[in-house]
Structure formats: C-alpha cells, structure tokens
Amino acid sequence: MLEGVRKAVERLLKGSGAYEKAVDQFVRDIQRELLKADVNVRLVFDLSRRVRERALREEPPPGVSRREWLVKILYEELVSLFGGESEPEWRPRKTPWVMMLVGVQGSGKTTTAGKLALYYGRRGYKVGLVSTDTYRPGAYDQLKRLAEQAGAMFYGERSGDPVEIAYRGVKELASRGAEVIIVDTAGRHGEGEEEKLIEEMRLMAKRIKPDEVVLVMDAAMGQRAGKLAERFHKAAPLTSIIVTKMDGTARGGGALSAVAATGARVKFIGTGEKLEELELFNPRRFVARIMGMGDIEGLLDRVKTAMAAQDLEEAADDILKGRVNMRVIYRQLKALRKLGPLSKVLQMLPLAPLPAKVTEEAASLGEEKIRKWMAIIESMTYEELDNPEIIDRRRMRRIALGSGTTVEDVKELLAYYKALKAMAKRMRRDRRLLRRLGIDAG
Numbered sequence: 201m202l203e204g205v206r207k208a209v210e211r212l213l214k215g216s217g218a219y220e221k222a223v224d225q226f227v228r229d230i231q232r233e234l235l236k237a238d239v240n241v242r243l244v245f246d247l248s249r250r251v252r253e254r255a256l257r258e259e260p261p262p263g264v265s266r267r268e269w270l271v272k273i274l275y276e277e278l279v280s281l282f283g284g285e286s287e288p289e290w291r292p293r294k295t296p297w298v299m300m301l302v303g304v305q306g307s308g309k310t311t312t313a314g315k316l317a318l319y320y321g322r323r324g325y326k327v328g329l330v331s332t333d334t335y336r337p338g339a340y341d342q343l344k345r346l347a348e349q350a351g352a353m354f355y356g357e358r359s360g361d362p363v364e365i366a367y368r369g370v371k372e373l374a375s376r377g378a379e380v381i382i383v384d385t386a387g388r389h390g391e392g393e394e395e396k397l398i399e400e401m402r403l404m405a406k407r408i409k410p411d412e413v414v415l416v417m418d419a420a421m422g423q424r425a426g427k428l429a430e431r432f433h434k435a436a437p438l439t440s441i442i443v444t445k446m447d448g449t450a451r452g453g454g455a456l457s458a459v460a461a462t463g464a465r466v467k468f469i470g471t472g473e474k475l476e477e478l479e480l481f482n483p484r485r486f487v488a489r490i491m492g493m494g495d496i497e498g499l500l501d502r503v504k505t506a507m508a509a510q511d512l513e514e515a516a517d518d519i520l521k522g523r524v525n526m527r528v529i530y531r532q533l534k535a536l537r538k539l540g541p542l543s544k545v546l547q548m549l550p551l552a553p554l555p556a557k558v559t560e561e562a563a564s565l566g567e568e569k570i571r572k573w574m575a576i577i578e579s580m581t582y583e584e585l586d587n588p589e590i591i592d593r594r595r596m597r598r599i600a601l602g603s604g605t606t607v608e609d610v611k612e613l614l615a616y617y618k619a620l621k622a623m624a625k626r627m628r629r630d631r632r633l634l635r636r637l638g639i640d641a642g
C-alpha cells in the first residue's frame with residue numbers, strides 16, 4: 201500500500217491541469233488502495249465522498265497549495281474515523297472495572313489479557329484475570345502463567361459453564377480487591393460453531409455486565425472484520441477494539457471496517473508476543489501506518505519541500521532566461537524559506553547544471569536575511585519590483601522605513617539583485633558561446 205498511496209500523492213502534487221480532474225483521479229487512486237488494504241467498500245465510498253466534497257469546497261491557507269491540502273484532508277478524514285487526534289481513555293472510570301475480551305480463536309485474546317494485566321498493574325491498579333475458556337486445552341494454564349508473569353490475581357475453572365465461571369470469577373476477584381478485572385473468553389465453540397460462541401458471549405455479557413466489551417482482532421483480518429465485529433456487537437455491544445499483531449506485515453485495514461461497523465474505538469494495539477508489547481492506540485500513527493507512511497507529517501513536509509524546490513527551480517529558470525527582477529527574487533526567497541535547512545534543499549533539486557548555480561547562490565542566504573529581504577520587497581511599488589534600477593537613495597529610505605529594516609539592508613538586497621543579474625547574463629553568454637561551438641549545454 202505504501203507505493204500506491206505515495207504514488208497517488210506524488211501524482212497529485214506533481215500534476216498540473218484542472219484541479220477537479222486531479223481530485224477525481226486522486227480519490228479513485230485512494231479508493232483502490234483502501235480496497236486493496238481490505239477496508240470495507242461502503243466505508244471507502246463514504247470516506248471518498250467526504251474527501252471529494254472537502255477538496256472542492258475548502259480553501260487552503262496561504263503557502264499551501266490546494267493539492268497539498270487535499271493530502272491533508274485525506275489524512276484528517278482517516279484520523280477522525282479512528283477517534284480523532286486524542287488518545288483513547290484507558291483509565292477505569294470506576295472500580296472494579298470489568299473488561300470482557302471477545303474475538304475469534306487465535307486473535308490474541310489470552311495474550312492480550314496478560315498484556316492488559318501488566319499495563320494496568322504498572323499504572324498502580326490491582327488486576328485480576330479470569331479464564332473462562334474451557335474449550336481449548338491449555339487455555340487455563342496459559343492465562344494462569346500470564347497472570348503470574350504480570351503479577352496479577354487469577355481465577356479460573358477447567359470445566360463447567362463459561363458464563364457462570366465468568367460470574368464467579370468477577371465476584372471472587374472483586375472481593376479480593378481487584379480494581380481491574382479482565383475476563384478472557386473462548387474463541388471457538390466446539391466444531392467451529394460461531395453461532396454458539398456468539399450466543400455464549402451474549403449470555404456472559406448479560407450475566408456479568410462488563411464495563412467494556414473489547415473485541416480483540418488480528419491486524420491481518422481483512423474485509424471479514426466488519427461482519428464479524430457486527431455479529432459480536434449484536435450479542436454484546438462492543439465498546440472498544442484491540443488490534444493485535446501490528447508488528448507483522450498486515451496494516452490493520454480491517455480495523456477500519458470494525459470501527460465503522462460498530463462505532464467502537466480502537467484502544468490498544470499489540471505489537472509483539474511479549475507482555476510489554478501493548479501500546480495505547482494513537483490514531484495519527486495508526487493512519488500513517490495504514491497509509492503506508494512512517495510519518496505523514498514527514499510526508500507533508502517533504503511534499504512542501506518538493507513543491508518549494510520546484511518553485512525555486514522555476515525562479516532559477518526565469519533568472520536564466522533573463523527575467524531578473526524583484527518578483528522573481530521574491531519567489532526564490534519564499535521557496536527558500538519554505539524549504540528550511542539548506543543542506544536538504546540541494547539534495548532535493550534535480551540539479552540541472554546552470555540553474556543550480558543560481559540556486560546555490562541563493563541557498564547560502566540565512567533565515568534572518570530571507571525574512572528581512574522579503575519584508576523589503578513587500579514594501580516596494582510595482583514599478584520598483586519590475587525595474588529595481590530606479591531605486592535611488594530616497595526610495596531606499598522609504599522602503600527601509602516601510603519594512604522595518606535599514607538602508608543598508610535594502611542596499612544589500614539590491615547588490616544581490618545585481619549579482620544575480622550579472623550571473624544570469626554571464627551564463628547566457630556562456631551558453632551562447634557553447635552553442636556557437638556546437639556544444640549542447642542543455
């Protein structure tokens with residue numbers, strides 16, 4: 201998915217032509233990528249409708265192009281789908297706090313129960329684990345061992361009615377002072393009888409009235425996640441979701457469907473087999489992962505850099521063609537300011553030999569100078585912008601005053617202008633010479 205989204209974003213940002221067409225193309229690209237990542241179809245279409253609507257309606261702030269803005273819109277829509285910017289609340293609102301874990305066999309319920317025990321234990325809560333899985337041999341011992349490792353209390357019965365075991369477990373652990381009680385359940389009921397499993401979850405939820413019903417799902421679960429979540433949800437309304445095995449290759453696209461189908465929030469993600477490997481869910485990071493980007497903020501930065509570099513090149517091109525005036529310099533400065541650290545700038549540029557020289561010259565300017573010079577240019581009249589030669593001492597004083605700088609600063613900028621102009625002239629002459637000599641300078 202990494203490649204697909206990145207390519208779509210790249211194409212969007214590099215492209216020219218009608219914006220509306222670009223939006224259509226982008227939305228189509230993203231739709232395809234989300235579907236590939238097993239996100240539920242209806243969800244994909246709802247999301248893309250919102251993205252398209254916003255893309256056509258919203259005006260980006262100054263300094264950000266409509267196309268850049270569109271990338272940000274997609275990111276925001278995905279993040280808001282996952283609960284917005286804020287981290288989920290993990291703290292119990294009362295004690296004892298009872299969490300019932302549900303999910304299919306192998307999704308990681310038992311492991312996650314142990315992880316939660318450690319997580320809450322480390323945050324000062326007395327935790328108790330209840331084993332109700334009487335179907336899978338070894339389930340009891342597995343959870344008991346995890347409870348010991350996490351320093352949590354344990355209750356379990358090797359056989360009997362899981363619903364009643366759960367009830368007795370919660371009661372007993374509560375009486376022993378447990379503040380957080382985690383009930384692990386079976387994931388399979390005899391011969392793959394999902395109906396019975398779901399019915400058992402319904403009865404258990406009714407009997408123990410958990411504060412949270414947590415769906416534990418494997419990140420690799422694809423399209424099926426939505427349907428499955430819905431079925432559990434009908435039996436025992438889900439309040440939260442934990443996505444396990446996020447350390448694997450799967451990106452957890454299925455979680456999108458589960459969230460959409462139930463309205464439950466993703467609270468934690470499992471990132472390994474070890475007990476410590478549980479993280480509070482962070483929507484932004486998760487979306488970045490789903491989008492196949494380590495860090496979308498980084499991408500947005502890179503996007504800006506790329507765009508600024510392009511501006512810079514265009515300015516350099518103008519300069520080379522002889523259009524050296526204050527407007528061109530302003531564009532150059534603006535691009536430079538957006539670019540930030542200058543070492544990166546030069547790496548970014550597809551260094552066409554001649555414009556690069558012009559660019560390098562500009563790249564040696566400091567941040568402070570760029571800011572000053574932009575203020576100076578902003579204080580110039582149209583006439584002065586197009587024809588800086590007319591700027592005499594009197595005009596310099598006016599410009600300095602208007603921009604909060606000194607005459608010296610204005611002089612310095614004018615000297616830069618002259619140097620740039622001379623350099624451009626020299627380059628054009630060299631080029632002509634090369635051409636006369638039959639050498640193609642590009």
Ligand SMILES: Nc1nc2c(ncn2[C@@H]2O[C@H](COP(=O)(O)OP(=O)(O)O)[C@@H](O)[C@H]2O)c(=O)[nH]1
Binds near residue numbers: 308447448469470
């Ligand atoms: N890599 C990885 N493996 C996990 C994670 N969570 C669980 N597992 C593994 O998944 C397998 C099934 O886990 P288990 O807790 O027994 O699933 P259950 O049947 O739902 O109780 C075990 O081998 C676990 O070690 C995780 O976050 N990352």
Ligand SMILES: [Mg+2]
Binds near residue numbers: 311387
């Ligand atoms: Mg289990």
